[in-house]
Every structure is written in structure tokens, then in C-alpha cells.
Amino acid sequence: MRCCEVLGLKGEYVYDDHLYLCGQYDEYGYRETKTKIKHHIPLTDELVKDLRRLMKVNKDGYIFSLDGGATPVTRRHIYNGLKKALNNIGISDEDIAGRGLNIHAWRHFCNTELQKAGLTVKKVQAVTGHKTESMTEHYTHFDPLEFGEVPRIQAELLKPKSKKAENGRPAIRLVKTQDEEDADRRRKVS
Template sequence: MRFRFPYTFFKRKAKNGKNIYYFRVWDDTRHIRVSKSTGCTSLERARMYVENFLADPEKAAEILNIKNPKSQTFKKYAESWWLWDKCPYVLARRNRGTEKHPGIKKSYVATCRMWTESRLIPFFGNYKLDEITPFLIEEFFGILKNRYHLSQKTINNVRSVLMIMLKEAVNNKILDSNPVEKTLQRTVDKKKNGRLTEEEASEILDISKLDYYWKGDLLGYAASYLAAHSGMRLGEIIALKIENIHENYIYVCSTYNQKFGIGTTKNSEDKIVPITQNTRNLLFEVYEKSGSCSGYIFSYSDGVPVAEGRIRDPFYRAMRILGISEKDRKERNIQFKSWRNFFITVCQKMNINPAMIRAVVGHLTVSMTDHYTSFLPDELSFIAEKESLLLSAPESKNKWP
């Protein structure tokens, strides 16, 4: 128990007319002042009483009905955590941000609340905060992996949520140290995003084959065509409005989430995406055929932006028609965001200034752009050919198949 020092005294008149000294201390848990009578009529005796009384903090806390914050359970502590309008941490982050650059996003808060309710509270709920140890946390991580078969990356995400929660407990002097800091992050095997070859992409994006690969679905085709030629994210494409389309560029300023609606882009920065006249004409055609009344290009007739599956599914179907089975697609790790890899890689091959590429796709670091660059084996074969011109390889007498 922690008392703010100094404690204060005040006098009250008893029924017998004598002035009795009371003392007042601060309850850190409830953020209120708590007072108690000393039973003394002199200040000196009252001070001696208080010093003796507070010498045993646990007994004093019990008498004053001050609960040690460390003794509260994790379930109690987590009650208001990650609630958009109640959690002090979330409110503080929101207050630090602006409308354009929010301090924290609703989608992130909702994800953290989901992990808190589904994994953290069921395991740690009945433990007191000061009973949560690094060993207990490591045991929890093992259960997430072996019982619930969560990936290493997902376990790291859950660890991050717990880290923030207990760090705030330290900041608020509820805990002396954060046990999560004494645990290790899980090792993650990063899997490179796959993509279509340029030949495969050219084949399914051939407008003359719209009926064959896309079953006449102009909206689905246009979304993939735009992604391949701009590197735009799926949410940015869905959020696109006709007013964002200019003569030779698109002004990207928002993204769409089916649960939370329109929000800022991933890094909260607007960007200019150059387009050709063909791309511009295609987007206007999609908009006119949709009959949208809201300005959204990729929307239903009632003006509501389409769901992600409405764009993703036609692309997967086109790949199956091309001969890429669902099994092959998963093995090659091709997703809709693979169009982003495709665009960045093609730009790299064309020796476009890396800073310009980052500006178009909205990357803030070189490493992120490198992460989305994926050269296929056939595209790297020319290196061996170039190298053979510099160094002659010895002839082998063996005949290999």
C-alpha cells in the first residue's frame, strides 16, 4: 500500500465538546481521500498515533478498507481494457492523435480486446497481478502453441497485448516490474508473399478474355487490374471514390474496413498514384455500371462499398481457370495482396527510382519495399548468364541428365 506523504490532520468536535484530531491519507486504488479518527485531543499525540498506525501498512490498509491494487485479479484489472470509450490507455492514445493521424485505430483496439477476452482472461483471470510471473507467461505461450495451434506471429501479437497492459500497471505503480519483459518473443519464419509471373498476369488481365477468366465480371477484373498497375491495397481500392480519380492520377486518402467503415490509410498518409488513360476509363466504366449513388466505384447499387470477398473471389476463380489450383495457390502463397508484390517487383525490374516506388505504394522504409519485392527463379537466371561471360566454367566430363 502506498500513502501520499504527508498525511494531513483536521479537527472535529465530539459530542462531549472536545476537539478530536482526524488524519487523512490518499487511496491510490480508488483515487480518493480516506480519513480516520486518532481519538487524540493534542496534535503531538495524534501524530504519534498515526506514525504507529501506518507502521504496519497491511493492517492499516485493512482497517481503512484500502485494497492493495496488486491483489486485484487480472480479470478485474482487464474489465475496461481495450474498450473504446472506457479504457484510460485507449483514451490517452486517442487524445494524442488527430482526425488525420489517429493515435490509435478502432480495428487495432478491437483486435486487442478480442485477444484479451478469448485468451488472456481465460488463462490469467483468477491470478492476482503480482502472481503473474515470467514462468507462468511462458507456460501460457506454450498452451497457445500446442493446444490452440496459434502461429508464432499470432503468439507474439498476444504477447504484445499483455505487454502493454502490464506496462501500464507498472506506470500506475500497481506493479513494480513487468514480467512480460522477461519473456522472449517467438521466432517467426517469414514466408515471402508469392505472386503471378508476368506471363500469367498478362493472360488473365487481357481485357479480350474478360468472359473466359472473369465470367464477364467487370468489377472483379477492374479491381485486380488496378492493383496490378498501382500496388494499391485492397482496402484502398474499395474506399476509392469517383472524385479521387483525376486525369492521370488517383488521390488515395482512405481505406475501407467492413466492420469499422472508412478510415485513414494504413500509415495515415495520403498518396498520389499515377494511372494511364486506359485505367481511368476502366474505373469510370465500372462506376457507371454499378449504378452507385454514393460515389464509391467498387460498390453495390445501394452505394455500400463491396465486401473484400467480392473482389478477392473472382481473382481466385480466374487463377483456377488459368490452371492454378487452390492447392497450388496456397503453396505459392498467392493472395490478392500479391498484386502489390507484382507491381513493386515490376517497378524494381524497370529501375524506377526506389523513392518514387515508396511514394506510390505508401512505404515509409526501404526494408518494407524490399519485403514486397519477390523475384522468381526464372527472372534471376540472367545473373548466371552474365556471370558466365566473365568467368569461364570448367567443362565436366560427366554427362548429367
């Protein structure tokens, strides 16, 4: 979620297994999300419990609030809370700055991890609220050092299915002959 979407989160939109994201809170007050897309975000049981604890105080109002849900906390509260949590686990202010660890970085992280876990781009878009696949791609940052499965897949792709294909040629060829290219063109025209 974007920081302003977190700020705009209201108790009335938290359900047993998801939240309904339909607004944000920024310098203009409560309004539609950046992309104007309303969507459901699945939640873990633990996260629902944490949100419900806050809702006991803030009811159906703003979940992250210091005045009983009437108004949300500021961005500064969120940023300072993240900084404090990172410091508590041993990450220095210099490392936080150097590694770009901020609220928005979590969107990039979540986007990438959801795709690494096998979610389709469309499902990731549904969770993140991205309108386009290109934006989802922009938020995806795969680490080439984590591509250990690629050589196995390449080996499988290059493994001959049989010694010879029916026409007597090798079963796998990476380049078509000129006759095959011409036949493909004729099929496309007809």
C-alpha cells in the same frame, strides 16, 4: 494497393491519368490509410476507362459497390473475384493456395516489378505508400535466375582500364596496401 484501399476507392478521386489515394474502408468504416500517407497512383488509359465505366453506375461514391456507390463490396467479393479470374485462366484452387496467390501478393509482385523496371526505391514508395525503404525492401523478391546481366556487369567492372596505372601498379586492385590504408586514415583525421 491494399485490399482495404481498393474497397475505399471513391469515384471522386479518379482522374484522367491517376487516382488520389487518401482513405481505406475496413471494419471501422472509411478512414485514413494504414500509413496515413495520401498519395497519387498513376493509371493506364485502359484502367481509367474501366474505372469510369464503374463510375457511371456508382458516380463519385465507392467504385466497387453493389448499391450505387453508397457502400463498398466486401473483402469476400474481392477475394472471390480474384479466385474466379484465376480459375478462368486455368489456375486451380490448389495452385492458388500453394503459390499464395491472393490480393496482398499483388503488392509484392507490383513492388518487385516496378523495381525491376528501373524505378527508384523512392518512386516505388510513392506508389505503394510505404513509409520506409526497409518496408519496400521487404516487399521486393528478385529471382536470382533473372540475374543474367550480372556476369556482364562483373566482367565490365573487372576489365582493366589500362595496362598500368600512373604509378606503375595494376589498374585494378581489390585490396589496398597498408600504406594506402594509413594514408586514408590520416586524410580522415585531418
